[in-house]
Each structure stands twice: as C-alpha cells, then as structure tokens.
Amino acid sequence: MSRLLDDLVHLSGLSPIFARTVVRRAIVRAGIDPESIQRRDVERVLPELRRALTVYLGDMGADDRAARIRRVINE
Amino acid sequence: MTPCRDHLLSILQTSRGDLVQRSTDIAFASNDTPMTREDVEQMMRACVTIIEEGLAGKTTEVRDGFLEALPEIALSTTWELTLKNGIPCWGVILGQLSAAASHEFRDEAIVFLSRFIGQWWSDVSKAMLPVFLAEGTL
Numbered sequence: 040m041s042r043l044l045d046d047l048v049h050l051s052g053l054s055p056i057f058a059r060t061v062v063r064r065a066i067v068r069a070g071i072d073p074e075s076i077q078r079r080d081v082e083r084v085l086p087e088l089r090r091a092l093t094v095y096l097g098d099m100g101a102d103d104r105a106a107r108i109r110r111v112i113n114e
Numbered sequence: 115m116t117p118c119r120d121h122l123l124s125i126l127q128t129s130r131g132d133l134v135q136r137s138t139d140i141a142f143a144s145n146d147t148p149m150t151r152e153d154v155e156q157m158m159r160a161c162v163t164i165i166e167e168g169l170a171g172k173t174t175e176v177r178d179g180f181l182e183a184l185p186e187i188a189l190s191t192t193w194e195l196t197l198k199n200g201i202p203c204w205g206v207i208l209g210q211l212s213a214a215a216s217h218e219f220r221d222e223a224i225v226f227l228s229r230f231i232g233q234w235w236s237d238v239s240k241a242m243l244p245v246f247l248a249e250g251t252l
Contacts, residue, residue, distance in 0.1 A: 054153035056191065056199065060183040094163050094176055095156040097131075 043076050043112075050108045051088070053095055065091040081112045115171060118215075118222040123169040125214050126162060134158050137210045141202040149199055157203045165207065168230050177234075181241050188245035193252055196242060204231050 048062045065088040066073040071080050085105055092101035115123075126133070138155040145154060164177045188196075208227045215223040246252040 054149070054156050056149075056153065056157075057183065057187055060186050064179065064183060091179075094160050097134075097159060 041074055041076060043078065044073050050111055051092060052104050061091050078112055085109060118219040118226065119169045121219045122211060122215060122223055125211065126166050130162065133210060134162060137206045141206045144202040145198065147195060147198045158207065161203050161207050181237055184238060184241035185245050188242040193246045
C-alpha cells in the first residue's frame with residue numbers, strides 16, 4: 040500500500056474494519072489508482088471521499104475530516 | 115411509497131441524530147468486541163442510511179457499495195466478529211425505529227424492517243461466507 044494511501048486511511052477517521060476499503064473505493068471512483076496516488080491527486084479525490092465519509096460520519100463529520108485531510112496533505 | 119414507509123422516513127429525517135446516538139449507546143453496551151463507541155456509531159450511521167435508501171426506494175447506491183466492499187473486508191475479519199459487530203446495530207435500530215413509529219404504523223413498520231434487515235443479512239452472507247470458506251476461517 041502506498042504511503043499516501045496509508046495516510047488517507049488514517050486521516051479518514053473511519054473504523055479500521057472498513058476504513059481501507061472505503062477510502063480505496065473513493066479513490067477508484069475519482070479515477071485514480073489507489074496504489075499510485077500522489078499528493079497532487081488529493082484535491083480530485085476529496086469530493087468522492089467526502090461523499091463516502093458522510094455515510095459513516097454524517098455531513099458535519101465528513102466536512103471536518105475532508106478539511107483536515109486537505110490541511111494535513113498540503114502541509 | 116406506502117404511508118408507513120413515508121412515516122418511517124419522516125422519523126429518520128427529523129430525529130436522525132437522536133436516533134443514532136441512543137441506538138449507538140444500546141448497541142455499544144451490547145457488544146463485547148474491542149470496537150470503540152465511535153466505530154459502533156459509524157456502523158449505526160451506515161445502517162440508518164441503508165434503511166433510509168430502502169424506505170425511499172429511489173436508489174440502493176450505499177447498500178450496493180457496502181455489499182461490494184464486503185468480500186474485501188472479509189479478508190481481514192471473521193464471520194463471528196461480523197455477527198458480533200453487525201447484529202446489535204441492526205437489531206437495535208429496528209427496535210428503536212419501530213418504537214418511534216406511531217401506533218397505527220407500528221406493526222407494518224416491524225414487518226417491513228424485519229424483512230428489509232433479513233434481506234440485508236442474506237446478501238451479507240452471500241458476499242462474505244464464500245470468502246471465509248475459501249480462507250478456512252469459518
């Protein structure tokens with residue numbers, strides 16, 4: 040698994056039971072290969088990831104997580 | 115959309131937060147696995163969204179996505195843990211949502227939700243049991 044994928048899984052805030060699967064699927068839906076995702080791809084992935092996170096975290100929780108991911112990845 | 119399903123959908127849309135929190139408290143207390151309360155709440159939110167889709171009858175996107183992910187999830191868990199983690203969430207939300215229904219819709223609500231959740235577990239079994247059998251963990 041790529042380091043950035045590891046980071047996104049961790050930053051998603053999702054349960055370890057389904058975090059990896061949910062994040063990978065969101066990345067694929069954005070048209071990107073999860074194993075070779077780069078920092079420059081994250082903005083493209085965020086809308087799909089936010090949408091996926093909403094199911095598990097609610098709207099506010101997903102917005103918070105998406106903002107946190109953007110902040111940490113751009114640091 | 116039947117009046118009963120419309121009624122249940124309206125309960126979900128107006129009391130979603132309270133319903134999720136109260137149901138999570140009960141399901142978490144019923145679960146003796148290492149899941150955190152936060153993990154249980156996430157599963158409960160997913161259950162509510164899947165039920166909401168089923169009531170509205172317009173899309174099964176979340177349901178389908180969850181089911182498609184299950185064979186992969188099965189590679190890193192067991193059937194026993196899946197049941198221990200999942201059954202309390204589904205059982206509690208069925209009971210809480212039925213209890214929140216008005217008297218005139220309660221019987222129909224219980225029948226609808228029981229069938230819906232039975233079909234869900236049938237599909238979960240079809241998605242996960244072949245993996246557990248192949249991995250020799252069943």
